[in-house]
Amino acid sequence: MRRKADLLLVTALVIASAAPAQAADRQAISIAPGRLGEAAITLGRQTGVSIGMSDQSLAGLATGRVDGTLSVDAALKRLLKGTGATARRIDAATWRIERARRRPSTATRPRPVPVAPAPDQPPAEIIVTASKRDTPLPRYAGMVEALDNRAFTSGEAANGTATLLARIASLSSTHAGNGRNKLFIRAIADSGVAGPTQATTGQYLGDMRLNYAAPDPDLKLYDVGRVEVLEGPQGTLYGAGSLGGIIRIMPNAPNLGQFGGQVSAGLSAIQHGDPGGDLSATLNLPIVAEKLALRLVGYGVQEGGYIDDVYRGKDDVNRVRTWGGRAALRFAPDEDWTIDLNGVYQHIDGDDAQYATRSVGRLERASAVSQPYFSDYLLGNVRIERQWDSLRFISSTGLVRNELAESYDATQPDGAPALFRQNNKVNIFSTENRLVRDLDNGLGWILGASYLQSTSEIHRSLTSFGTANVQPEVIPGVPVYGMGLAAAATGVRNEVREATLFGEASFEPVKGLIATVGGRLTNSRLSGEALDPVAALSSADLARAEAQADRNETIFLPSASLLTDAIPDITLYAKFQQGFRPGGLAVDDQRVRRYQNDRISTVELGFRKGVPGRDAIALSANVAYTDWRDIQADVTDRIGLPTTANIGDGRIYTVEGRIVVRPTPALTLDGSFIYNDSRLSQPAQFLRALSYEGQSLSLPNVANLGGRLAFDYRAPLANDLDLHLSGAARYVGKSRLGVGPILGQTQGDYVDTSLTASVTRGPVQYSLSLTNLLDSNGNRFSLGTPFDLRSDYYTPLRPRTVRIGMDFAF
Template structure:
């Protein structure tokens, strides 16, 4: 049956499609002189990536270009007499190559171009690169490397996804991102309370005081520290960069699994822009949902200041029925949010970006069901609602001096998560558990970098972080909750770091770096019983930690179509305090080290085939994880050491004009090698939430139906293999082994577009997460089913 579903999904994918929108026009002022300098300026002004593999091409002389032009027109003017041409490789991606030699005069000559007297035919963006494909050479720049580093020269695996990818139709968030990228997995407690994991580095299923394993960033600014994923909607986003594996040298604590960096669209200093979208959805076995979003960009002083505002709201239908309370579709979720961004540019080239981001999520009830009951139903005695409020203010200042780049970023975050669980014991009166987490974070990062050819260059930087989190808890009848012991953790961290890449011959680049961090940790119990006051004073003492994180990497180009890389990187998370019953106890810092090697293959005419394969070994010492104590309360401890073997495979192919096929798979083999004596578990337990197989296949196709109408179509299928909920006998429940299939179509005509999407096409139930409430988990087996088949109709307009 499973094989039949997989074959059905594959057949659907091979038959469907997607493509792009008309080229945007920009106010450009490009210098004459070296082609390399001119394309760098074009990339910055238009927000795109342009690569040149041949150093001789970069040295060619080109004329200055100015005016309100599309990228294609600007490149055409720039390269008209340079003996070069620009090859489109993605929606914001170009590669400059040598132009073919002219045909001998004895051969028929192609028609000569003449001045356009009629309005030009609308141009569509080329097919976007697929998920997890390492696009060729310099056509995409990995800014997550904190340098303008061409992807072909980046010594590691990176996934770069365009912000208007079909997977984000409507108001996609982290759930859509996990569905788009095989390396990304998540718990499924609900929007705004999940934990994200990258490529098998997963600690536990619950929201305790441990720091996140994945560092999340909005542009240059850090989004979280030891709070759950804020799940900001991917609205008005330029692209998303995902770097799996430890990133300790550049990003410090909390990046043991990697980083996810969302780049929002920056204010346009020249052109006014606006847009709006709306959609209506229907969920089988559930209710009706809807979404609304909009944006406006207003230049305040042309070329000097601009304001960009975006907003959105969404109501996701519920589909879980609570039979005990006689309620249907209890798990509806509502989200509202937006962003304001102000950009200022001085005549000398300094850029100042001010941003405000806010979002509020309210879940009316939990989204789990009883494993042994009727599908999509459960029995609970009290509401299990949750709320997540998130606010971010950030300031980024930067300047370019040729290939020298300076940037400093400062951010302030306030996040509050309130969760309710059903803690009713079998045969007892209805009781409720409340957990409230409040996080305040200040972060600052300043760096200076220089970019050179073939990814060579250097950077130096310093950062400061101050994070304070309070987790208060209460238990009792729903209307008379009484406080129980909670915990407060604080950390102040100061860091210096650096990295340099040097050439060893013409085809080999060696990169080395290091990060030195000094942290001061403090903690205290909240609402603790007076009887434990003397004991707590011995635990609450603050302490300091110093961490040194080295890294080394090698990248080598065997041929224009084949390259290799090898990297060693480390990461860590600081320790803290956690609660066990009425007591507070320490947990130690943990540390991750990964050795990874890989190969990239770029082949076919205009590089129509791209593939990447990497294998890695990860050693994880003193793993911090959340477990369930004897009272049914979540607590945090060090469970032991672990190791992970990972095989990461990605490929993309453009067999026909307008058609893009992609496939990706991540295979993990994990093991807790020497469990701590205080943790009850088998000696060969795998890490929690780490599936042995995560795989995805997709297809996108674009077809112009007329001069003004374009049809885009897409399809995908994603398989998530089996995993375990957590560590120990209570948390050893199996989960996973489900297939999600999606279809989409989009009809574009001028500034208007109409879309149609179907998620979970086969209406699978699955079990995404074998958890709902820690208090009833021992009595009732739980599942978190997939959202049933959902159909969405959407309309959007640009003006």
């Protein structure tokens, strides 16, 4: 797979522990097809020389196989043939790869080269960059899913997080709507209701955190070079909120030496629904050759609706529109410095809620009011990298502003139409500075410090559209004005300030055994207050709750792992890791209450054989045990409003495996499964009071069983045509919406399918895709409106959808 330029070393310097060879010495060399960055590392290891690069963009160039008894000079010439790069000898043990100087010519114009690599380029060695130490996959202790740009068509990029859910068996989600969903890895799930608690899955764009006390922003995956998913707690390297794991999205970095771009467009038709479409454009513009470049991405997506509201007589009410873009400016003043300025903006508009009611009819419901929502997301980031041989310094600082406005039907039986609105504004400032030493083959260390400040403000209101002089009460203590006038309900503001020191080191005490130890020390300053409190709340109660929320917490998260690759082509590992989330304030039955922090500990054993995409057969498997204390969960209070509480202690057993087979170079078969056994072993008192005394409850929202089967076929055709076929089927097992009898509705137990075909000729690609081939009506999510938890609501799979698309690269 491709190792992306923005996460490679500015100087891909490889210092071998053996004595360096002379350039003229002939040695046995074997380098697999792949990318120049990984090939240079491999050549350096095999020959003992140091190989540097003048430009990060060179590292992404495709290279062919090099085999034989060769000198370093001859090997480099073979490796660089046709790449537009050349090698210059610095001294007896040091080489530098540079972009070849172009001779000016007015006779012919060079053929445009696409921004992204051609689809038939071979995969390279997988490097786990989310480890923050560029660890080769065979020497990474843990389960990881790595998807490069070969995995995403433009249609899949338009689907955002849904594409990741379709490809990764261990990843699951709620389905309240784009920009409203909570993501879960393995069975580390708290609930399906969106409240003030922090996410259990950390999400990152490069080195920048995407969210904190907010759902998945669902950024579209246009011009993304790579996505990595690390499973299990990642507290040492990523801190609070990475209980289940992390998702790291790495966009393509600006190319300093090459102008190019891409335009894509698609039209889709939904059975039983409205048509949709998507449009995107990418432009890479070198401003100063090899020094300064700008990369721009813009897109717009409309997803057609397919839910009919029979009460209001409206069809296809759940239409969603998304538009946004990214801008990245890269400045490389010399070979040792790289400075990146990144900006992201995305806006999502949902016309109505995504759920239906089974008793009303397939893809139908009866609501008294529309339930629109929107998500507004803005991110800015500065990243600076400095290289000294095998030592790197990385500094990443940025701001996030995320606003999510939701609405729920609050109409009571025989009452006037009413709408409950919740607006969550999250502001994040974060900075991380780390020093990394990458040694040979996964060894090295990292030492860093970070600071994060997150503020979340949740405002709530109730609007009744009745016309009677006296309106029945919907929420205790909240007036009902009628005539479409809004009345404020109690909200909450939480602020977290975290200062952290962290470190991790890997060493090889004996040959073939790698030990890794690490730790993270975090001091959190927490504060909270009620917003727009109702008159029924006394000032004494408010003062008491706010005093409890204003506190300091210091926590240490250790980690350790052992890995051996002493058996050829097989990796065995054992790992211990922890994670946590800080506490805060929540509104419960119109009262302000404090919830405590929770903490998770995981022990896992695993093995890995081969590398997917490189070897004929690649296998991986993992068994994990998780202990989760004082679980924070977003639940509903007795009124139906979202709130947060500690629901007790739990434990989780997880077994998962994957096999990737390449029977021919053109065909790849991929199968994976995950089994979860989760229990709330010690429920909190308020749950035991709900007739569950002495019983063990399942944790919510994650299926006990899941699996995926997929194929990928790529082959050249006649007349300079390339064919790509892919298909997948994913099974999502049964789960429950929440904990307790009120939220005990089942969901899941369905199969989702997809099929894609594309033909590429030169810079043009035509594609045809089909999703939900069987037109399944499976239930993805059982929550409709929290003001009615007893109706048979369900969130159906998007009906059978066909999309035709065209991409043009220049």
